[in-house]
Amino acid sequence: MSDHTTDQEAARLLKRLSGDDAARMISEFLGDMDGVRVCELLTWAADRLEASIPKDHNRTSETGEAVFTAYIDGASINNPGPSGIGGVILDESGGELERFSEHIGVATNNVAEYRALIHVLDRLSALGAGHVRIFTDSQLLQRQTTGEWKIKDTTLQELNREIRSGIQRFASFEITHIGREKNRTADRLAKRGAEG
Numbered sequence: 001m002s003d004h005t006t007d008q009e010a011a012r013l014l015k016r017l018s019g020d021d022a023a024r025m026i027s028e029f030l031g032d033m034d035g036v037r038v039c040e041l042l043t044w045a046a047d048r049l050e051a052s053i054p055k056d057h058n059r060t061s062e063t064g065e066a067v068f069t070a071y072i073d074g075a076s077i078n079n080p081g082p083s084g085i086g087g088v089i090l091d092e093s094g095g096e097l098e099r100f101s102e103h104i105g106v107a108t109n110n111v112a113e114y115r116a117l118i119h120v121l122d123r124l125s126a127l128g129a130g131h132v133r134i135f136t137d138s139q140l141l142q143r144q145t146t147g148e149w150k151i152k153d154t155t156l157q158e159l160n161r162e163i164r165s166g167i168q169r170f171a172s173f174e175i176t177h178i179g180r181e182k183n184r185t186a187d188r189l190a191k192r193g194a195e196g
Helices: 003-017 020-030 035-051 109-126 139-146 154-167 184-194
Strands: 067-076 081-090 096-107 131-136 172-177
Touching (some): 081 184, 109 139, 109 184, 139 172
Parallel strands (some): 067 131, 131 172
16 A cells, blocks of 8 residues: 555545544543534644645546656765666556666766656656656756756756656656655665665
8 A cells, every 4th residue: 555545544534533423522532622623623634634645646637638657766875876766657547567776877866866757758658658747756856857946067957958858758747846755665766776
């Protein structure tokens, strides 16, 4: 079960518990909090939990076509040093299509993050994806890919041009920054790749 599925189930449970009967029983247990306040607190907690879940569970585009999802990461030992890329590609129903873990030689962590995105764009294209959604724990990669941040490093500028060219192969493209705790599998695969 994925972290997101567990979070979704927890949010649903909190919503259910916020019903009047459950809230009344919880307020009796807590003693100093009335049922209305407990209901409000549980609803607030459920809303916060739902808001923290990346929206990758919606796997269709606005036109109803399948959206492929990928979680990616890059890792470098000693930065720069031996580096690797890793990630997982999911189909429109959330099933795992493939995962990758590759050594890419000596590089910086940022270069490894970029190479992970280039690799997954190539794989998604080969799989025939039309709409893609990428999740990364690299804020730099996400912001530079969307054009929010400027790129000063010439190597990253060149890799960014390659990414922009790769994005053109898809009908829609989205890249989202997520916390490292939501990207554990890709992180582990990238570190394994870095170790060779």
